[in-house]
Amino acid sequence: MMLKVDLLDVAYGPILAVSGADLEIADGEVVALLGPSGCGKSTLLRAIAGLERPTKGTISWNGNDLAGVPIHRRGFGLVFQDGQLFPHRDVAANVSFGLRMRGQHPTLERVDEMLELVGLSGYGNRRVTELSGGEQQRVALARALAPHPRLLLLDEPLSALDRALREQLAIDLARLLRESGSTALVVTHDHDEAFTLADRVAVMRAGRIVQVGKPDEVWRRPVDEATARFLGCDLFLDATAENGILTCEFGSVPVPWAPDGPVTAGLRPAALRVGDGPTEATVAARVHRRDHVRLVVDTGDRQVDAVAGIADAPEVGARVRLVLDPDGVAMLSRRG
Known part of the structure; x- marks a missing residue:
């Protein structure tokens, strides 16, 4: 299975937020989309999710064009910066919601399995308002992973956390993605986060993907001076x-x-x-x-x-x- 983005443009009126983007993500691969604020990386992720309509180009999965496929039928999991949990529900109910959204019957075993995976065993009955920011993001990850999404999309999932917690959770998230065998696209502006999480890094600038490669290749051989300065x-x-x-x-x-x-x-x-x-x-x-x-x-x-x-x-x-x-x-x- 593979996601393929081919010559994609996304425009807001006269403003071209994404221009000619090409990107592939193979089964089981974690790709980080790395770039400064305002470069178009979140817009590209939202287009892949189906939240934004491309003005040009294609997004396909296993060769099947996703144009016209609604968000809930793409089989993708989404995790945003703020987690977007339901504050009136406990942890287990939030995780179960991810299963119901995909038409799957939630079971206590699956919920417990997900909470154990994200390091929150025994937290099922807690209200999400009682959790720390890092714990809330772990619940958001558990909810997104519970229905076995074919692609996990994470938009700045750690940026709202303090630096020490962000560094620790990045390590935990890298382990979690490998253990779950997830295929994932992670949007981030943080170099350390991208190089910790990703099998490959795609550097984005001014709406364009300017370099794609393994983390050590991108780090050691930036494609140009502007990319080197950003790194x-x-x-x-x-x-x-x-x-x-x-x-x-x-x-x-x-x-x-x-x-x-x-x-x-x-x-x-x-x-x-x-x-x-x-x-x-x-x-x-x-x-x-x-x-x-x-x-x-x-x-x-x-x-x-x-x-x-x-x-x-x-x-x-x-x-x-x-x-x-x-x-x-x-x-x-x-x-x-």
Whole structure:
């Protein structure tokens, strides 16, 4: 089984929210649709669900065009940012509703199975208003998964949660999707969430899907500078690569994904670390993060971001040396 989106446009009057979108999702695959707010990713998901009418192109399942197929007959499960649970019903009744919507008879065994899957065993009699935000989203997932949807559509399912809970639930959701064998499309603006959940990542910008690939491919080889910036690169350097060794102004390091020849290296803030590298710099500013200290350092030629450990972070004004960390380096073709 496979979902196929082919040259899809979705317009609101003169505004083209989705333009020429092509996307395929295979049976059992989890694809993350990643992009900034307003790029059209939720509109594309809503079109797949049947909530928006395309102005051009097709959406098909196993070769069958879904145009004209109503939402409740597509066999897709939906999870939104706020969960959209019924506050007057308990947890079990909310999960059962997902089964009734598909014409399936809810059983206590199926409800309990779903609650166990999402880590809420024994919560069936609780009112949803008594649950935390993370627990409510787990109930929404259980409700969507209960009728065995052939495709699960998740629109920013974790964005309303605080950061620590979002990170933990992303890990739990990745496990849940694998254990249930779900085919899923997850819309998100969060890089970490996309790379945690997905088998493949589709990057969307200004209504268009600009790159699709495995998470490590997209992370290491962004298709262009705009995509690299969205994925966290804030410094671009002319460099050369030979036999997997990248050489730039901050030294030479192994970067196996670098193609031989002239390249542009996109550096994320964590690409430069305080260490024993060849480049000297002066600390101009520092900000504490959860697990590191982010620095602004002056090399004499430019100011760049770098990171240091919390325990040994240098003070403002200190002289430091910088080491290039390959894990923070993305590769682009040489500009121009």
